[in-house]
Amino acid sequence: xxxxxxxxxxxxxxxxxxxxxxxxxxxxxxxxxxxxxxxxxxxxxxxxxxxxxxxxxxxxxxxxxxxxxxxxxxxxxxxxxxxxxxxxxxxxxxxxxxxxxxxxxxxxxxxxxxxxxxxxxxxxxxxxxxxxxxxxxxxxxxxxxxxxxxxxxxxxxxxxxxxxxxxxxxx
Amino acid sequence: xxxxxxxxxxxxxxxxxxxxxxxxxxxxxxxxxxxxxxxxxxxxxxxxxxxxxxxxxxxxxxxxxxx
Numbered sequence: 001x002x003x004x005x006x007x008x009x010x011x012x013x014x015x016x017x018x019x020x021x022x023x024x025x026x027x028x029x030x031x032x033x034x035x036x037x038x039x040x041x042x043x044x045x046x047x048x049x050x051x052x053x054x055x056x057x058x059x060x061x062x063x064x065x066x067x068x069x070x071x072x073x074x075x076x077x078x079x080x081x082x083x084x085x086x087x088x089x090x091x092x093x094x095x096x097x098x099x100x101x102x103x104x105x106x107x108x109x110x111x112x113x114x115x116x117x118x119x120x121x122x123x124x125x126x127x128x129x130x131x132x133x134x135x136x137x138x139x140x141x142x143x144x145x146x147x148x149x150x151x152x153x154x155x156x157x158x159x160x161x162x163x164x165x166x167x168x169x170x171x
Numbered sequence: 172x173x174x175x176x177x178x179x180x181x182x183x184x185x186x187x188x189x190x191x192x193x194x195x196x197x198x199x200x201x202x203x204x205x206x207x208x209x210x211x212x213x214x215x216x217x218x219x220x221x222x223x224x225x226x227x228x229x230x231x232x233x234x235x236x237x238x
Contacts, residue, residue, distance in 0.1 A: 154199045161192050168184040169215070 003171065010170075011163045018159020022152045027102035029144040034068050035107070036137050039114075043130045046123060053086060053119055054079035071097040090115030106143075110136045178223065182216055 038060050045056035054076045061072035071093055078089035094111055114133040121129065189212035196205035 150199055154195055157195050158192070161188055161195070165185065165188045165192070168181060168188060171181070 007167045007171070010167055011160070014159045014163030014166070015156075016159075018156045021155045021159070024102050025148050025152050025155065028104070029141055029148055031068060031102055032107065032137060032141040032144055034064055035103075035111075036134055036141070038064055038068060038072070039130055039134055039137070043127055046126055046130075067097065067101040070100065086119040087116050090118060104140075106140050107137065110140070178219065182219065185212055185216060188212075 041060055041063065042056055045051040045059065049056070051059070057072045057076035057079065061069045061076060063069075064072065074093040074096055075089055078084060078093055079086065082089070084092075091112060094108065094115065098108055110133055114129060117126070117129040119126075189209055192208045193205045196202075196208065
Protein backbone atom coordinates (compact mmCIF):
# COMPACT_ATOMS: atom_id res chain seq x y z
CA UNK A 1 0.00 0.00 0.00
CA UNK A 2 2.79 2.40 0.95
CA UNK A 3 4.60 1.35 -2.23
CA UNK A 4 1.64 2.30 -4.40
CA UNK A 5 1.30 5.69 -2.73
CA UNK A 6 5.01 6.36 -3.26
CA UNK A 7 4.72 5.29 -6.89
CA UNK A 8 1.83 7.71 -7.41
CA UNK A 9 3.88 10.50 -5.84
CA UNK A 10 6.83 9.81 -8.13
CA UNK A 11 4.62 9.71 -11.24
CA UNK A 12 2.90 12.96 -10.26
CA UNK A 13 6.21 14.73 -9.60
CA UNK A 14 7.92 13.74 -12.85
CA UNK A 15 4.82 14.37 -14.96
CA UNK A 16 4.45 17.79 -13.36
CA UNK A 17 8.09 18.56 -14.14
CA UNK A 18 7.51 17.64 -17.77
CA UNK A 19 4.42 19.84 -18.02
CA UNK A 20 6.22 22.73 -16.36
CA UNK A 21 9.07 22.49 -18.86
CA UNK A 22 6.61 22.37 -21.77
CA UNK A 23 4.79 25.41 -20.34
CA UNK A 24 8.08 27.27 -20.41
CA UNK A 25 8.50 26.27 -24.06
CA UNK A 26 5.02 27.46 -25.03
CA UNK A 27 5.34 30.66 -23.01
CA UNK A 28 8.35 31.95 -24.94
CA UNK A 29 6.70 32.59 -28.35
CA UNK A 30 3.73 34.15 -26.60
CA UNK A 31 5.91 36.62 -24.74
CA UNK A 32 7.93 37.32 -27.87
CA UNK A 33 4.74 38.23 -29.70
CA UNK A 34 3.81 40.57 -26.86
CA UNK A 35 7.24 42.14 -26.95
CA UNK A 36 6.85 42.77 -30.67
CA UNK A 37 3.48 44.43 -30.23
CA UNK A 38 4.95 46.49 -27.39
CA UNK A 39 7.68 47.80 -29.66
CA UNK A 40 5.11 48.57 -32.33
CA UNK A 41 3.03 50.59 -29.89
CA UNK A 42 6.18 52.34 -28.73
CA UNK A 43 6.82 53.29 -32.33
CA UNK A 44 3.31 54.64 -32.68
CA UNK A 45 3.69 56.64 -29.47
CA UNK A 46 6.94 58.14 -30.66
CA UNK A 47 6.02 58.76 -34.29
CA UNK A 48 2.44 59.95 -34.04
CA UNK A 49 1.83 60.73 -30.39
CA UNK A 50 5.10 62.59 -29.68
CA UNK A 51 4.83 61.12 -26.18
CA UNK A 52 7.76 61.47 -23.80
CA UNK A 53 9.50 58.19 -23.15
CA UNK A 54 8.48 57.66 -19.53
CA UNK A 55 4.87 58.45 -20.40
CA UNK A 56 4.98 56.02 -23.32
CA UNK A 57 6.52 53.34 -21.12
CA UNK A 58 3.80 53.83 -18.51
CA UNK A 59 1.10 53.47 -21.16
CA UNK A 60 2.75 50.31 -22.48
CA UNK A 61 2.87 48.88 -18.97
CA UNK A 62 -0.87 49.45 -18.68
CA UNK A 63 -1.51 47.76 -22.02
CA UNK A 64 0.59 44.64 -21.60
CA UNK A 65 0.15 41.57 -19.39
CA UNK A 66 2.28 40.57 -16.51
CA UNK A 67 5.92 39.77 -17.00
CA UNK A 68 6.43 42.37 -19.71
CA UNK A 69 4.37 45.07 -18.04
CA UNK A 70 6.73 44.88 -15.06
CA UNK A 71 9.60 45.71 -17.37
CA UNK A 72 8.02 48.87 -18.74
CA UNK A 73 6.81 49.84 -15.30
CA UNK A 74 10.30 49.66 -13.76
CA UNK A 75 11.68 51.45 -16.80
CA UNK A 76 9.21 54.32 -16.37
CA UNK A 77 9.88 54.50 -12.65
CA UNK A 78 13.61 54.60 -13.17
CA UNK A 79 13.26 57.36 -15.76
CA UNK A 80 11.12 59.57 -13.55
CA UNK A 81 12.41 58.62 -10.12
CA UNK A 82 16.18 58.43 -10.50
CA UNK A 83 18.90 60.39 -12.17
CA UNK A 84 20.04 58.07 -14.98
CA UNK A 85 20.37 57.94 -18.73
CA UNK A 86 17.79 56.11 -20.82
CA UNK A 87 20.32 53.47 -21.72
CA UNK A 88 21.19 52.64 -18.11
CA UNK A 89 17.57 52.64 -17.00
CA UNK A 90 16.65 50.34 -19.89
CA UNK A 91 19.48 47.94 -19.17
CA UNK A 92 18.85 47.81 -15.44
CA UNK A 93 15.16 47.16 -15.80
CA UNK A 94 15.91 44.54 -18.45
CA UNK A 95 18.24 42.60 -16.18
CA UNK A 96 15.83 42.91 -13.27
CA UNK A 97 12.77 41.60 -15.05
CA UNK A 98 14.42 39.12 -17.41
CA UNK A 99 14.60 36.29 -14.87
CA UNK A 100 10.83 36.30 -14.51
CA UNK A 101 10.15 35.91 -18.21
CA UNK A 102 10.51 32.84 -20.40
CA UNK A 103 12.77 34.72 -22.81
CA UNK A 104 16.34 33.81 -23.63
CA UNK A 105 19.73 35.37 -24.11
CA UNK A 106 19.23 36.20 -27.80
CA UNK A 107 16.25 38.43 -27.11
CA UNK A 108 18.12 39.99 -24.21
CA UNK A 109 20.94 41.07 -26.50
CA UNK A 110 18.51 42.42 -29.08
CA UNK A 111 16.66 44.46 -26.49
CA UNK A 112 19.90 45.68 -24.94
CA UNK A 113 21.22 46.89 -28.27
CA UNK A 114 17.89 48.51 -28.99
CA UNK A 115 18.02 50.30 -25.64
CA UNK A 116 21.39 51.79 -26.52
CA UNK A 117 19.84 53.59 -29.47
CA UNK A 118 16.71 54.67 -27.61
CA UNK A 119 16.31 58.41 -27.21
CA UNK A 120 19.47 59.39 -29.04
CA UNK A 121 18.21 59.99 -32.56
CA UNK A 122 15.47 61.89 -34.30
CA UNK A 123 12.13 60.27 -34.91
CA UNK A 124 12.85 58.78 -38.31
CA UNK A 125 16.07 57.05 -37.24
CA UNK A 126 14.33 55.91 -34.09
CA UNK A 127 11.67 54.32 -36.24
CA UNK A 128 14.35 52.57 -38.25
CA UNK A 129 15.92 51.23 -35.06
CA UNK A 130 12.56 49.92 -33.90
CA UNK A 131 12.08 48.23 -37.26
CA UNK A 132 15.49 46.62 -36.94
CA UNK A 133 14.72 45.32 -33.45
CA UNK A 134 11.37 44.03 -34.70
CA UNK A 135 13.04 42.11 -37.51
CA UNK A 136 15.47 40.51 -35.10
CA UNK A 137 12.64 39.60 -32.74
CA UNK A 138 10.71 38.08 -35.63
CA UNK A 139 13.60 35.78 -36.34
CA UNK A 140 13.75 34.75 -32.69
CA UNK A 141 10.01 34.17 -32.71
CA UNK A 142 10.25 31.80 -35.66
CA UNK A 143 13.00 29.95 -33.80
CA UNK A 144 10.86 29.79 -30.66
CA UNK A 145 7.90 28.39 -32.61
CA UNK A 146 10.07 25.74 -34.15
CA UNK A 147 11.45 24.72 -30.77
CA UNK A 148 7.97 24.60 -29.30
CA UNK A 149 6.55 22.35 -31.99
CA UNK A 150 9.61 20.14 -31.82
CA UNK A 151 10.15 19.70 -28.11
CA UNK A 152 6.82 20.32 -26.39
CA UNK A 153 5.43 16.82 -26.84
CA UNK A 154 8.81 15.24 -26.19
CA UNK A 155 9.24 16.96 -22.83
CA UNK A 156 5.78 15.92 -21.68
CA UNK A 157 6.16 12.26 -22.58
CA UNK A 158 9.73 12.27 -21.30
CA UNK A 159 8.56 13.36 -17.85
CA UNK A 160 5.91 10.67 -17.63
CA UNK A 161 8.10 7.89 -19.02
CA UNK A 162 11.07 8.67 -16.80
CA UNK A 163 8.74 8.50 -13.78
CA UNK A 164 7.48 5.13 -14.95
CA UNK A 165 11.03 3.86 -15.43
CA UNK A 166 12.03 5.05 -11.96
CA UNK A 167 9.08 3.20 -10.41
CA UNK A 168 9.88 -0.03 -12.21
CA UNK A 169 13.51 0.19 -11.15
CA UNK A 170 12.64 0.89 -7.52
CA UNK A 171 9.92 -1.74 -7.02
CA UNK B 172 8.26 -19.06 -7.87
CA UNK B 173 6.76 -15.67 -7.05
CA UNK B 174 10.12 -13.96 -7.29
CA UNK B 175 10.80 -15.22 -10.79
CA UNK B 176 7.47 -14.02 -12.19
CA UNK B 177 8.09 -10.65 -10.56
CA UNK B 178 11.49 -10.30 -12.17
CA UNK B 179 10.15 -11.22 -15.60
CA UNK B 180 7.49 -8.52 -15.33
CA UNK B 181 10.14 -6.05 -14.23
CA UNK B 182 12.33 -6.82 -17.22
CA UNK B 183 9.35 -6.51 -19.55
CA UNK B 184 8.40 -3.16 -17.99
CA UNK B 185 11.89 -1.75 -18.34
CA UNK B 186 11.97 -2.96 -21.95
CA UNK B 187 8.68 -1.27 -22.82
CA UNK B 188 9.53 2.03 -21.16
CA UNK B 189 13.02 2.14 -22.65
CA UNK B 190 11.59 1.37 -26.08
CA UNK B 191 9.12 4.26 -25.69
CA UNK B 192 11.87 6.62 -24.56
CA UNK B 193 13.98 5.56 -27.52
CA UNK B 194 11.14 6.24 -29.96
CA UNK B 195 10.32 9.63 -28.46
CA UNK B 196 13.94 10.78 -28.42
CA UNK B 197 14.50 9.41 -31.91
CA UNK B 198 11.55 11.35 -33.33
CA UNK B 199 12.89 14.73 -32.25
CA UNK B 200 16.34 13.96 -33.57
CA UNK B 201 18.18 13.30 -30.31
CA UNK B 202 19.65 10.05 -31.56
CA UNK B 203 22.66 10.03 -29.23
CA UNK B 204 20.52 10.35 -26.09
CA UNK B 205 18.22 7.62 -27.37
CA UNK B 206 21.16 5.28 -27.76
CA UNK B 207 22.45 6.08 -24.28
CA UNK B 208 19.06 5.37 -22.75
CA UNK B 209 18.85 2.03 -24.52
CA UNK B 210 22.39 1.14 -23.51
CA UNK B 211 21.78 1.89 -19.83
CA UNK B 212 18.54 -0.06 -19.83
CA UNK B 213 20.32 -2.99 -21.41
CA UNK B 214 23.19 -2.89 -18.88
CA UNK B 215 20.77 -2.73 -15.96
CA UNK B 216 18.83 -5.76 -17.19
CA UNK B 217 22.10 -7.56 -17.89
CA UNK B 218 23.13 -7.12 -14.24
CA UNK B 219 19.79 -8.47 -13.04
CA UNK B 220 19.98 -11.50 -15.30
CA UNK B 221 23.61 -12.14 -14.38
CA UNK B 222 22.80 -12.21 -10.66
CA UNK B 223 19.90 -14.61 -11.27
CA UNK B 224 22.06 -16.91 -13.39
CA UNK B 225 24.70 -16.76 -10.67
CA UNK B 226 22.09 -17.94 -8.16
CA UNK B 227 21.23 -20.81 -10.49
CA UNK B 228 24.88 -21.87 -10.78
CA UNK B 229 25.31 -21.79 -7.04
CA UNK B 230 22.26 -23.97 -6.65
CA UNK B 231 23.45 -26.49 -9.24
CA UNK B 232 26.89 -26.60 -7.62
CA UNK B 233 25.40 -27.21 -4.21
CA UNK B 234 23.21 -30.02 -5.57
CA UNK B 235 25.76 -31.92 -7.64
CA UNK B 236 29.26 -31.16 -6.30
CA UNK B 237 29.05 -30.41 -2.62
CA UNK B 238 26.62 -31.28 0.09
